[in-house]
Amino acid sequence: MRTIGALTGRMAMVAMACVLGSASMPVASQDQADATSIFQRMLRATHELTYTGVLVYQQGGISETARLARGIERGSARERMEILDGAPRELLLANGQLECYLPNLHRVTVEQVPAGRSLLPILPASSEVAASYRLRAEGSARVAGRDCDTILLEPRDGFRYAQRYWIDRASGMLMKAQILDEHRAVLEQFAFTQVQIGGAIAPTLLRPGYTLSRLGPDWRVDRGGIRSPAPGDTGWQLATAPPGYRKTAEVVREMSRSSRVGHMIVSDGVSAISVFVEPARGDAPADSLGVFRTGAFHVFKRRLDAFVVTAVGEAPAVSVQAIAEGVVMRQ
C-alpha cells in the first residue's frame, strides 16, 4: 500500500499538471458564458418541470431501463422510478425521503436524502462548480427527437471525472448525460428514449404499487441504520482532502459489521465520496486493503489503528484514496 508521502507527491503532480494545463487555456469566452447559462437553466428546470419518460441507463456492460415520472401532488414534488427490466424495483422520492421497494425480497429501504437530490441520474447536486470545473459548449444534437445543446463539464485537475450533458433547448430538461474518465471513455451514461415534458402527470405514474404504511407483515422495512444524523458526532474528521472537496455531512450508522460506523460525505458539488470508519474485527487480510474498482466506483480500504477506513465514490482512484488517507480521529 502506498504511503501518505507517496500519495502527497502524486497529488502534487496532479496539481502541477493542472496549473500547466490551465496556463495554456484561453480566458473565459462567450462560449463558456453560454454554457454556464445553459447549465444553470438545466439545474433549475429539472427541479421545476413535470415530466414522464423512459430512459436507458448504462454502466460498463450493464444496462437498465426505467420509467421516471416527476409531478406535483398536494403542492409537493414527487418523483417515481420503476425499473422495467430484470427484478421488479420501484423508487419514490418525496419530501426528502427516498423509498426503494423490492417486492421479490419483500423489502423496502427508507433513506433521507440531501435537499435538491433527484432520481434523474448523473445530475449535479450543486450549481457551484466553477472552482473545480470549467463549462464548455460543444454544439447541438438531437436526443429522443428533441433539439439539445451539448455542454461539457471539464475538470480543472485530475481529481474528478468530466461530465457531458445534452439539454433540451425548449425546456432546459436534461435528456442525456455521461460520466467520462481521464481518457474521455464513457464510464456511465443515461438517455431518455421517450419523454413528455410539462403538463399534468397521471397520478398512477407517481404512486408506487406499494404503500409504506400498508405493507404486509412479511415485509422488512430498513431505515438505513442511521443512529444519529446530528453533525459532528462521528468522532472522526477530514484533516486533508484533494482541492475542491469538502465534507458536506456526517452521520453514525448501524451496519452489519458494526453497530457504530462513522459515515462522512465528501463532495466537490458534482462528485460525491463516502467515507466509513468502523472498528476493525481481527487482522484484516493484506489483500483486502488498498484500492479496488467496481463498475464506475473506486473503493479504498485501509487500517487506522484499531479501525478500518473505507472510502467509496465515482471518482478517480487518487481522490478516493486521498480522502481515505485524510481521515483522522477528532481531537
Place this chain on the structure above:
Amino acid sequence: MTDEEQLSALMDGEGDADPAFVERLMQDDALRQRWQEQHVVSDLLRGHAPVPFDLRRFQAALVAEPVVMVRRRPVPHPRPFSASRWWGGLSAVAACAAVVLVSSLVLPRHGGGVFDGASGEQANVASTESRSNPDRPASGRGSSSADGVREVPPGASVHEYLLAHEPVSGSFLSRGESVFVQPVNATDPRQSAR
C-alpha cells in the same frame, strides 16, 4: 442478432447490453419508435396510462410484429411480466416458438450472452477491464491492473457501503437488486430461508 431481438432482450434485462446498440437506440428515430411501442404495451399491461402516441401506427406495427426469439439465460428471480414473452404470444405461434427455442439452445454459441455479438469491437462505454488492461481477458477479474487498481474480488462485501452511499451519489440505477441481496442474506435468517 437483429434489432428486434436486441430490443426485446434489453427490455427483459437479459444478457449484457451491447453499448453500440444502446447508443444507436438513443440516436435512431425509427428504432426509438419501436422501443416506445414496446413500452406502451408494457404500460397498458401494468395498468398505466401510456404517454400519448400514434395509435394507428402502433396497431400497424402490432400486426406486422414478427416472432422474437431470444435465447434466455438463467434469471435469479421470478418475473411477473416479460415483454418479449407477451410479444411472442401475440403472434399465436407459441408451439412453433417452443420448437425453435429448443433448437436455438443446441446451436453453437457465439459468446456468453445474448449481447456479446459486437460489443467487444464497438463498445464505446469503457469496461473496467478494458480500461485497466485492454489485453486482459474477461476472466482476469480480481487481479491487479497496471495502475495497481484491482477489481473487487468476488465475495467481498462492499455492497453495504455502496447502498449507504447511494442516496448521495446521484445514481440510483447502477447497482441493481444484487446490492440489496447480500446484506439481507448476511443479517436476516428469515431472508436466507426464503
